[in-house]
């Protein structure tokens with residue numbers, strides 16, 4: 148019997164079933180690869196240095212299965228090896244990493260390259276088309292409307308909210324005396340409480356169970372989005388929908404959106420009732436122009452931040468110095484509702500909800516991580532903590548009085564400490580943009596093609612020895628005026644820069660000064676863990692996966708000279 152006769156009919160059909168589809172898939176992949184090689188994206192992308200890419204997969208294996216801690220190490224290694232412009236292929240997706248301030252300026256300072264990368268889509272079910280992820284005309288008009296709600300006069304009206312909540316977290320931390328604990332838990336809790344009040348007007352007194360549930364839901368949602376960034380399979384909606392994370396996300400979003408919608412509805416009803424009685428709240432313009440003669444700070448109001456960020460040319464510097472003090476306090480939500488009702492801005496209730504949700508997210512994880520890093524660093528660098536406390540003592544003595552806005556202007560060394568901490572541990576370590584047009588950058592005249600995703604490595608830029616003499620040493624003097632004045636503006640971008648920079652920058656700095664000074668007036672931070680033991684994770688927000696572990700001791704309210 149011949150060999151062919153030996154093969155049974157069912158074996159032949161099985162061969163056909165497996166073999167032909169395989170040939171078809173392989174041919175399809177090969178044709179795709181050939182087509183890809185001819186594309187402009189591919190040709191321009193491959194002129195940029197980067198690791199050897201496999202057909203179809205590109206460099207995906209370099210990141211496959213890596214934990215967030217490993218990813219940050221891989222990114223730094225490749226950037227050290229290939230230089231300031233590095234390309235990588237994730238399948239057919241081109242990523243270009245930039246770490247030279249001159250190149251970064253071309254992207255961030257542009258009015259054209261303002262679209263966010265597709266990775267930001269994980270926020271969409273939560274934030275909708277809010278400021279962080281929207282693009283085009285919608286982003287432009289909302290930015291124009293929201294930036295003025297962060298006017299320094301409006302921020303000043305939040306000083307008491309910052310004080311009360313800072314005092315309250317100090318009381319809560321008392322139970323940790325003598326133990327090693329994760330200070331991020333406390334910083335995260337107080338940040339959400341402050342945001343509930345400043346963004347939505349929900350105070351401790353008016354806050355019922357739903358306020359607490361909301362705070363927990365915001366924290367858990369951040370966690371799910373973190374998971375979707377670093378667990379590769381969760382990136383695909385088709386898979387994510389069948390996981391327990393999806394069910395959890397649905398429940399959390401019901402809580403978050405339920406509360407925001409309820410608050411907006413109640414506030415709108417109240418606004419209409421008040422209006423009928425002739426009670427009309429002040430407009431954003433009125434609040435921004437208001438002058439309080441009693442503080443007399445006009446010429447004194449410039450801070451280090453004004454110098455450090457002055458080269459950004461963003462929309463946050465509307466003549467703040469002339470405006471001092473404000474008596475009325477309105478949450479961002481009230482201001483947006485008011486401007487929609489009085490016809491100044493065209494914004495629907497749904498859009499207001501998206502913007503409030505966005506502020507709750509953006510304002511939370513960033514400042515919680517920022518404040519936690521500062522407290523850990525001060526626990527490690529005792530001599531710097533002593534200097535910070537001496538400055539605080541010179542402002543407050545041993546009193547327990549709350550901080551005023553004027554006090555925050557005197558916290559010059561603390562401000563340098565905050566800036567230095569944001570340099571070494573920027574809460575947003577990466578900024579990603581999708582290019583819709585080709586763009587030429589100064590480094591080697593490379594042309595970055597439309598369709599590529601540009602990833603700006605803030606963490607790496609901040610540790611460039613060309614701009615910081617000892618980049619890995621925590622040294623607040625990096626922000627002495629003589630050291631900042633000639634430094635490239637884009638070598639320090641914790642809040643991003645240009646038209647899409649952080650709208651909450653001034654809010655964040657003011658809040659951090661009050662919160663941190665209140666904690667330090669009551670406790671001495673202590674840490675046995677040194678910086679080289681920090682385990683950092685690369686993610687949307689830079690955190691320590693080993694936890695922000697510190698100890699606290701009661702503060703002896705005396706200056707070091709006593």
Ligand code: HEM
Nearest residue numbers: 278279509510513514517574575641642643649650651655
């Ligand atoms: C230390 C604290 C903070 C840091 C380091 C920080 C950093 C940033 C960065 C880097 C961006 C740009 C993100 C990107 O392009 O992908 C951004 C955007 C933004 N931030 Fe912040 N942020 C902080 C605090 C806040 C606070 C407190 C708020 C609000 C209360 C806020 C609201 C926003 C909003 C709404 C955007 C989007 C702006 C736009 O696209 O036009 N941020 N932030």
